[in-house]
Amino acid sequence: MRFSRFAAAVSALIITSVLALVGAGPAHSAAHAYAALGDSYAAGVGSGSYDSASGDCERSTKAYPALWAADHSPSSFAFTACSGARTGDVVKKQLGQVSSATTLISVTIGGNDAGFSDVMSTCVFNSESSCLSRVAQARAFVDKSLPALLDTAYDAIHAKGPDARVVVVGYPRFYAVPGDCVGGLSDAARSAVNGAADDLDGVIAKRAADHGFAFADVRDRFTGHELCSGSPWLHSVTLPVDESYHPTAAGQSGGYLPAFSASA
Template sequence: MSRATVLACLVSSSVLALTVAAASPAQAAGVDYVALGDSYSSGVGAPGQSGICLRSNHSYAAQWAARNSPTSFQFLACGGAVTDDVVKTQVPAMNSGADLVSITIGGNDAGFAPTVLTCLTSSDATCTAKVNQGRAYVANTLPGKLDATYAAIRAKAPGARVVVLSYPNIFDTSSVLCEMSTTKRKALNGGAQALDDMIKSRATAAGFVYADVRDNFAGHGVCSSRPYLNGLTIIPPQNSYHPNVNGYTSGYLPALTGAA
């Protein structure tokens, strides 16, 4: 598969679909759990992805359900989702009696995939300019999008504990050898920081629990010796710059467990 094909897959949009997965017996009996969000919640980057939403049982959501056996588990997260998809498709499919809801959202709204594509194929200056464009969106437009999304979740499941998880910094910046320059890696990590700061602000304002995964991923970015994220991936191409199994198990799962 060509590099162009891999990069094209990074910017492809997705259609949302609904699946409901059962959990095994364990300690969260009586809890109805719903996993919302985008590819970082559906499990893109891990093995076993299926369906048009690319859901994997190695995602942090599916792993939490398998370990804790909630009464019900709705796995609604979908690769490629933006805030409007959550509001229009995922929230309406939610169980109104949900006790626990988890979500990652906002990265695609801010142009994650096109920004990575630009940084892969362009100069340091062009990459930085593209990241700054995304940061402007995060500062000026995304807050309203997040507020509307969080309000829709609260309206559908008024009694739920809602855990909003952050995104990790994707790149290790200490390694000399990497698929992107240090300037590009620092710019992208700075953009992720700005995104996470805004998500934290709006989640807190909504009365939700914010779970930061960045400390768990520290030292495990792309180009580190033990990465928790995939770099540019040929097969399957959508795995590029998404958590691997270690990222979901050691990065995301502890954050949800600690916040749930």
Template sequence: MSRPRTIVLTAAVASVTGLGLVPTADAASVRYVALGDSYSAGVGAGSYISSSGSCDRSPNAYSALWAAAHAPSSYASVACSGATTTDVINKQLSALSSSTTLVSITIGGNDENFGGIMQDCNLKGTTTCVNEINAAKADATAHLPAKLAKVYSAIKSKASNAHVVVLGYPDFYDVAKSCIGLSQASRTAIDSGIDLLDSLTKTAATKAGFTFGDVRSAFAGHEICDSGRWLHSVNLLDIEESYHPTATGQKSGYLPVFSAKV
């Protein structure tokens, strides 16, 4: 997870189909803004939009795919690689207004330096990896709920009429299988850190009155060490893509979860 991304989606749509998709007539009135980090920007999904600069927004990100399929009245993604909760508040909330009806966001991983931790897990071995993850879990437990609450409150204030969907992060590894790379202890610790992050995010989102979308079950069987994985492992040719969903991960993992929550 070089630069983790967190996702929150808002929708002012009351009726949905059995597949969780917004009917075309309703979608035409939706004003959708995607916030968050690299997981919402689409890092790892390729074909990055040049005007997005270092934010690395991709047309293959789940929010862009949803917008392309439903043709909302308006759509904007301000999600950005490396974004923290502070970045969302200071740099992204200006995209919201009282006319916004749908918001999505993934956020929180970068607040715990997950990208740096994954780098150390690969370069410094199991002991360092496990120790850093345990320290991050302690910090997240102590501080992340308040940070998330601040972001969610700010979203409510700026987009009071929006339906907000918060998406979590997938587990990276299928720990039931073995493959070349990190030790089993490191993989297990990494997944436990993601599980805690998702748990804290779900609790904070629910408390704020938002909808939480858990993507872990969608990615089950498609994690690193699985033959049909939807996540990049370490990519030395493009390190930023490491531990992010592929284009298939965005389309077949994140998009269905998001669509079901809109």
């Protein structure tokens, strides 16, 4: 009698576990309603294969949001990230397809607000002292002004997609220091640029956490693949110049995609 009860209990537990697994499978892999927001790093500038319909936004089929969507077949995919976007552009231009039905949102934003394009132009074409001064200016902006801008963007994202899981994806360090580059920026300038990237990621991660969002850190995944490493996943100066200092297709698939997937 006791064995029968035990067997029945075990059978019930097995059936319950199987049903839970069957039920959990679709819930975990259910087709998300996914919205991908942000700047050129989210749009995939530098990875090629641009969608001509996206115009100057230069959205790529090799960008991490498009790669994730191809792997997971979301029920809907609103890809509104755009080259050159700042936090204000996310609020004003990228949230039109986000709603209470949206279940997953990714966003990479903040680098343009901090003026990183101008930072790199200054560092490439001017003296080391000019570079270090411009980096210091950018870091001051990141520390003092960017948090409020991120708060406004994150508040708007939550308001439009209150039930979505939001994954904020950061930026890589640019350089291996010391590295194998001959010429170009000095190690002091490269270290300063890396320090600014760390500062930017730190502020973004803090603001994301305070809003209850996940933060996907790509820096470790790009370690060994920075500029001046043996296998860079970032472009240096390019023609056209808009791809300069952006991830390659390998950077999107090998760096950004797994970082985002781990948090999605």
